[in-house]
Amino acid sequence: MRRRTCRTAVAAIALTSLMVVSACAKDSGAGTTGSSASAGAACEFAPAPSAPAGSGSSATDRPVDGEEIDASGLKIGLAYDIGGRGDASFNDLAAAGFDRVIKDTGVAKENTRELSAAPNEDESVKQSRLRQLAREGFDPIVAVGFAYTESLRVVAPEFPDVQFGLVDSAVEGAANVTPLVFAEQEGAFLAGVVAAYQSKKCHVGFVGGVDIPLIHKFEAGYVQGAKAAAPNIVVEKKYITPATDFTGFQDPAKGLETAKGLIEKGADVLYPAAGASGIGVFSAVKQAGVLAIGCDADQYHQPALADTKDVIVASSLKRVDVAVHDFVRAAASDDLASLPKVFDLKVNGVGYATSGGRIDAELQGILEGFKAQIIEGKIKVADKR
Known part of the structure; x- marks a missing residue:
């Protein structure tokens, strides 16, 4: 023993x-x-x-699909943190959730947009990235990473009808910014x-x-x-x-x-x-x-x-893949709560x-x-x- x-x-x-x-x-x-x-x-x-009865498998999967949702009319935007798609970690998870929700909800590829960040870039660059997506009609928009917190504090009020999801942070008082935070x-x-x-x-x-x-x-x-x-x-x-x-x-x-x-x-x-x-x-x-x-x-x-x-x-x-996937589905069905x-x-x-x-x-x-x-x-x- x-x-x-x-x-x-x-x-x-x-x-x-x-x-x-x-x-x-x-x-x-x-x-x-x-x-x-x-x-x-x-x-x-x-x-x-001791392990509880019936346990024994790791939590690699989580049921995220409920009723079928038609989001084919949506334009979905994703603003990456530094590293972007291909980092084998945080951003790739966001990309996986993005790809899956496109497949699951029928969003046309031409109605999606992914933009990446640069290391130590100026706050104005982040704001411009988010404004670009919003002005081009993307809604919802997912900002991947707490680095977008201050930018959304400025940009979200400019586009009150656009739903933003913010991974790893929150913007107090911004009703159109949904925090996607983790333990x-x-x-x-x-x-x-x-x-x-x-x-x-x-x-x-x-x-x-x-x-x-x-x-x-x-x-x-x-x-x-x-x-x-x-x-x-x-x-x-x-x-x-x-x-x-x-x-x-x-x-x-x-x-x-x-x-x-x-x-x-x-x-x-x-x-x-x-x-x-x-x-x-x-x-x-x-x-x-x-x-x-x-x-x-x-x-x-x-x-x-x-x-x-x-x-x-x-x-x-x-x-992060689950959070991105669930946020877009919830936004499409007007059920963010x-x-x-x-x-x-x-x-x-x-x-x-x-x-x-x-x-x-x-x-x-x-x-x-x-x-x-x-x-x-x-x-x-x-x-x-």
């Missing part, structure tokens, strides 16, 4: 308080034995909750649990793209989950760029160097919340022969990561994926147990580090 001295928290792959604790590294050899779930033999694991910390928590059980050194790491509050949610959840599973685990953390520099979300070369630094410190499972920079993190992980956990999408299946997918043991999911206030574990707005075959039934059960406790409110996952 496995000894567990690390509390396991598997429903929030974000990161709860990336604090470095060193005591666990001295527990070598005192860990569990037997299954692949106990790969982290250096850790002492805390008692883990990222819950998914990150589950990622932290996986990291603890997969680590051979009881020493893991977190790579943040940009040092901002949104990414702090991932950090907080991840750390809390790792320590719930293994209280004495060491968690290294490093951000690629400071809050003023958003290139940290699309610089694979810096992602690689940042990851190398954490690996040199002893981390053998890394979790990047870094957008396209995560591509470099996975390259560093493969070069070093250690492991990684994907973020936002089921990154094991991302084409851009085909050469490094074998190091990805699991992924935390942030269902039906959308959840927060896309969390309870509504499968966040979750985890176990593609790759490294997560055994025992660890799956532990993850489902933590997930159930988060949904029931028995575990409160912090959203600040």
Whole structure:
């Protein structure tokens, strides 16, 4: 039977308080034995909750289709965050939801428009992008990322009859802006649990793209989950760029160097919340022969990561695809009030994926147990580090 001295928290792959604790590294050899779930033999694991009856599958799918909706008369616009389509993460999820709703609702391809952002662009450029879509008759319009918050504060009142969806933020007092926000910390928590059980050194790491509050949610959840599973685990953390520099979300070369630094410190499972920079993190992980956990999408299946997918043991999911899909459908049927206030574990707005075959039934059960406790409110996952 496995000894567990690390509390396991598997429903929030974000990161709860990336604090470095060193005591666990001295527990070598005192860990569990037997299954692949106990790969982290250096850790002492805390008692883990049991999986609820009937559970056992990761939350990779969520029913989003209700009654058939004819949106063939709509013109739908999408304004990407930096990185755009092809980032193998956040923006690609938005693109997937966009593609699916076009297919499901009969919107003609010529009635869709996608526009991308540039790193550190001026606020006026974002405003111009949103105005362009609105003036050309696109409605609804999805703005992908909190970076559009201030722009929508200005632009939305100029087009009161246009419905905007804003991923990761809200605009107070703007009735035509629907916030599409997530409990990222819950998914990150589950990622932290996986990291603890997969680590051979009881020493893991977190790579943040940009040092901002949104990414702090991932950090907080991840750390809390790792320590719930293994209280004495060491968690290294490093951000690629400071809050003023958003290139940290699309610089694979810096992602690689940042990851190398954490690996040199002893981390053998890394979790990047870094957008396209995560591509470099996975390259560093493969070069070093250690492991990684994907973020936002089921990154094991991302084409851009085909050469490094074998190091990805699991992924935390942030269902931006679901939010985009559901928002457009709700706008088309004039039923925006039906959308959840927060896309969390309870509504499968966040979750985890176990593609790759490294997560055994025992660890799956532990993850489902933590997930159930988060949904029931028995575990409160912090959203600040």
